[in-house]
Amino acid sequence: MKKLLTLTAVATAAFTAPSMAAEEVNVYSYRQPFLVEPMFKAFTEETGIKVNVMFSDKGLAEKIKQEGEYSPADVVLTTDISRLVELADKEVVQSVNSDTINGNIPSQYRDDEGEWFALTLRSRNVYSSRDRVGKLGNDFDYTDLAKPEYKGKICTRSGKHPYNVSLVASMISHYGEAETQTWLEGVKANLARKPQGNDRAQVKAIKEGLCDVSLGNSYYLGKMVNDPEQVPWAESVYINFPGQESNGTHVNVSGMAMAKYAPNHENALKLMEFLTAEKAQQMYAEVNYEYPVKEGVKRSELVASWGDFTADALPLEKVAENHSAAVRLLDEVKFDL
Template identity: 55%
Template sequence: MRSLILASLLGATALPVLAQEVNIYSHRQPELLKPLTDAFTAETGIAVNTAYVDKGMTERLQAEGDRSPADLVMTVDVARLGELKDAGVTQAVEDEALAALPANLRDADNQWFGLTTRARIVYAHKERVADGEVTTYEDLADPKWKGRICTRTFTNDYNVALTAAFLAHHGAEATTAWLEGIKANLARKPEGGDRDQVKAIWAGECDISLGNTYYMGQMVNDPEQAEWANSVRIVFPTFENGGTHVNVSGMAMTKAAPNRDAALKLMEFLVSDEAQRIYAETNHEFPVVEGVARSELVQGWGDFTPDDLALTEISKLRPEALTLIEKVNFDG
């Protein structure tokens, strides 16, 4: 009888833990998050459900309101995180583990938190571009690059963020001249993604391109793209009065958050050493937690000094940056 009562009590206490869940709306493909969510579930018994929302995440959360099933949003680019906050679909989270993140990689009001960083770098052909030939973002507007630059559209979030950072460093007039200079140096009309630009370099269509660091990790591990990756090297340009531009992938708790306690546990897990190591090894991104090493592959790309410009400032300047990009008709 005692055994039956004990078993019953254990079952009663275990059921709520096993029944807990966290629901995520993600701009990132679920397979990129699966190693992290699997590790979290193994540690806590809390199930994680991920819905891939490619477009319209803010509008979806606004339409769902308090009825939203989403507890967390996970996305890339500080502009998207800022958009979610400004739309009023997230809530502040006061937590010791999250507050320990670097101040420039989290929202001042604790509405969103960076999980990884990635640098916006230059891919340069190993033979056609000499060492030291490009060292700054300002260099990209130099006429010596005429007909040698490829890029995805500049209205893409990654390039808008870079332009906003340039704007913060140099002001509107200089940023306009910079955009016009790069446009004049293009080898072709902006198109495709970052990896497509590396393919174009490999094919001889251009010599340099802008791209995010982690794409190199994805390409070298893809049999169809490894040859493209091996044709280029990574260059970490800087602003003339700053460092290398970085952006984030990040998370925020939704205003509705029906499973708030479980969601907070997942947020705390994602900034743990274990989760940061998983990020580093599987997604080829830079950890945000001090003391967690980059992957061996990423370490091989070399060291750089990240720009110390607060990401919140970049987010604020995004609308003006987009206006300047459209003013020069960069993608036209």
């Protein structure tokens, strides 16, 4: 595992043993520090509770399991539904029953047993070249990516990346394994290059003329618009919301769970409730260009400019159930080779 970066919401600090201080809460996070620090700072200002954060890009479920009852973790933040479900499957989280949280988060975006909750939504979009393709119509669907007309025109990051695995898992939920495998074979045949890089790298490839369309999460467009070097990339594409005349656009989530042996249980619950309330949800929208999970919270002006869309209503638990099958199909079609 890569060396873990430790920090707090207000200053750098390490925690190596369970914190029993009344005014602390310990967070293990897959989310990068700069994305969550603003929310933690606001929480501390409002409650006086200090937030200690340990960041890692992998292995947090295993770490908590190894630490057992001596784990200092109170709250775990993740970047994908598969990682939320992994926490539950490894039995390193506990059930939370909060009227506040349940009232803020729609049922399709939380676990029936209260073991995990979504915090933000991010749509899995298709970006298209402004010059060579133009805006895709409302009838465009993910299934279209396998059509012969896109031969040599598609770029994407690794099929095994959690964002793409979740999309494939949702396709299995809607169409079954056999049809999804045929679709994956068609998409692979249409790739302009071997899967590589991140979502922003695919938009850069469109700008450079290497491909015409790509898969990418919505919030990356906001990040590119605010990066002087990447503005030309963003300006070279349209953002499209597939599935508007079928199942809707696939959405993934960032989310949270309470650690099984949370030593600061009360403070952990306060933090979790704060992150689902309007103030933090608005900050997620403005700072990270994500879609708030709490109904009624406004999107950022930039995100709103991309237009409205209908999200896939498939419960995330159904998507998670097909995670292993999605990975297997990606291996069978040798998608990344």
